[in-house]
Amino acid sequence: MSSNADIYHEMIVEYSRHPINFGKIENADITYHDSNPLCGDSIDIFMNIADNKISDIKFNGRGCAICMACSSVLTEIAKGKSIEDVRKIQKNDVLGELGLENLQAVRIKCALLSLKVLKYGLYSYLANKLKDANADALKQEASSLY
Amino acid sequence: MQTSISVEQIRKDFPILQRKVRNNKSLVYLDNAATAQKPIQVINAITDFYTNHNSNIHRAVHALAEESTEAYEMTRDKVAQFLNIKDRQEIIFVRGTTEAINLVAYAWGRQNIREGDIVVTTEYEHHSNIVPWQLLTQEKRAKLEYIGVDDDGQLILDQLDNYLATGKVKLVAVSQMSNVLGTISDVSEIIKRCKKAGARVLIDGAQSVPHMKVDVDGLGCDFFAFSAHKMLGPTGVGVLWAKKELLENMVPFHGGGDMIREVHKYETTWNDLPYKFEAGTPNIADVIGFAAAIDYLNNLGMDYVREHEVELTKYALEKLSAVKGIKLYGTKDISKRGGVISFNFADIHPHDLATIIDEDGIAIRSGHHCAQVLMERLDVAATSRASFYIYNTKDEIDALINSLSRAARLFKL
Numbered sequence: 001m002s003s004n005a006d007i008y009h010e011m012i013v014e015y016s017r018h019p020i021n022f023g024k025i026e027n028a029d030i031t032y033h034d035s036n037p038l039c040g041d042s043i044d045i046f047m048n049i050a051d052n053k054i055s056d057i058k059f060n061g062r063g064c065a066i067c068m069a070c071s072s073v074l075t076e077i078a079k080g081k082s083i084e085d086v087r088k089i090q091k092n093d094v095l096g097e098l099g100l101e102n103l104q105a106v107r108i109k110c111a112l113l114s115l116k117v118l119k120y121g122l123y124s125y126l127a128n129k130l131k132d133a134n135a136d137a138l139k140q141e142a143s144s145l146y
Numbered sequence: 147m148q149t150s151i152s153v154e155q156i157r158k159d160f161p162i163l164q165r166k167v168r169n170n171k172s173l174v175y176l177d178n179a180a181t182a183q184k185p186i187q188v189i190n191a192i193t194d195f196y197t198n199h200n201s202n203i204h205r206a207v208h209a210l211a212e213e214s215t216e217a218y219e220m221t222r223d224k225v226a227q228f229l230n231i232k233d234r235q236e237i238i239f240v241r242g243t244t245e246a247i248n249l250v251a252y253a254w255g256r257q258n259i260r261e262g263d264i265v266v267t268t269e270y271e272h273h274s275n276i277v278p279w280q281l282l283t284q285e286k287r288a289k290l291e292y293i294g295v296d297d298d299g300q301l302i303l304d305q306l307d308n309y310l311a312t313g314k315v316k317l318v319a320v321s322q323m324s325n326v327l328g329t330i331s332d333v334s335e336i337i338k339r340c341k342k343a344g345a346r347v348l349i350d351g352a353q354s355v356p357h358m359k360v361d362v363d364g365l366g367c368d369f370f371a372f373s374a375h376k377m378l379g380p381t382g383v384g385v386l387w388a389k390k391e392l393l394e395n396m397v398p399f400h401g402g403g404d405m406i407r408e409v410h411k412y413e414t415t416w417n418d419l420p421y422k423f424e425a426g427t428p429n430i431a432d433v434i435g436f437a438a439a440i441d442y443l444n445n446l447g448m449d450y451v452r453e454h455e456v457e458l459t460k461y462a463l464e465k466l467s468a469v470k471g472i473k474l475y476g477t478k479d480i481s482k483r484g485g486v487i488s489f490n491f492a493d494i495h496p497h498d499l500a501t502i503i504d505e506d507g508i509a510i511r512s513g514h515h516c517a518q519v520l521m522e523r524l525d526v527a528a529t530s531r532a533s534f535y536i537y538n539t540k541d542e543i544d545a546l547i548n549s550l551s552r553a554a555r556l557f558k559l
Contacts, residue, residue, distance in 0.1 A: 062527040
């Protein structure tokens, strides 16, 4: 990427002003929260599960435009997908949607906070509720995102 | 010493200010509240130490050890003279303000704070003047209370009076200048009220000492902490000053070499002050480099430093106020604030703003500035912060304003 300012294209600005799937789900099947200690970005993710699918997903919190846009895109990708497919979401699936593959290191955690929260949330659901023996891999992935 | 040195001349002493960043843009460094840049005199002093004098200090008898020890101890004398400290034995070299405050919390606090006692701090403290007191009061089942901040960014001292009236306040820990709002605390008044009530006072001078004349002896506080790296000196050096009677009665912070008089199998006697609190090989090279920083500031004169920053801050406040969508935090009364300006720009998140501005070579800070208690008080997640020092110019403030308008275009404000 030639310029960091290039990241502030129309889509990012639009998503940051009007985030998709923004809000809360009362009594959701999965809720998870995390924040970035260095910058204070803070994200909650809520998911409902039906027929092994993410039947509904919302995110809530405060963050920069990058964080808000990536959270919007992530929830759009995940909504309606099977748990198995959501498990497989990789960071470039989110970054690629917004042309952020080469984001500078210091901002990558803004972009991936919501993916981290989603993976941890799904892990706790799989490990605790479904006693899934392979859940630990998800936790590993979440902790090594950035 | 009054000086007629121009900013242009000062800038020539700072090699880093000549460099280009990002797309070949001149560096505009406005993150001085985080750390200051280093003049060539400081860089040379450190190089000279390692090139010509490197040795451990205090014990060996050889020539290098003598030179190193002398240079290291000379810094202590310079600190004493710079801050009007009467007794050099009261000056302890530490890693920085954070370590200095933790030293007090550990070595004084654990002996003197008991269940039910109160430690008072303020809503605009840096985490380094909050967390050590949380650890201490939790351990001792004591209480931590906060002096609130009003809408003008000033401490509400009536609240201090209320705490003092309980008779339970053992320590009041307050910064002399807020690293977010720039507010200069009325520490003389705070110390006066605390002394009347018999409470000890710790002053965090991390933001004040680099930017204004400070007379530690005249203040009459009990503990005073600050860092070298925010005042042109190297990182990894700070100072704790405390009254001798307190230091003598405190337990050591770290045990090890240099802090002992005699070590036997089961007991040890302590070295004299200040060495009792300087265990292990200290940061010799950087303490020596720090002396060059003090020399540099003395040469300019702290009155000049303050005047220069007042002028820049006045100019920046005026220019920023004129930008539609800018929200400024802190007082407009220039006599009550230092060269630190926190702001938000419409609905642009500070991290996005800092990234856009960085593209123009301008370094500002964005985030909570290690002051999350204050962020809660201001009801914001983060702010952007521009902070000035001796080498900044009005042209650089104009560059910041121009860059803001580019951000406004990108975010369609």
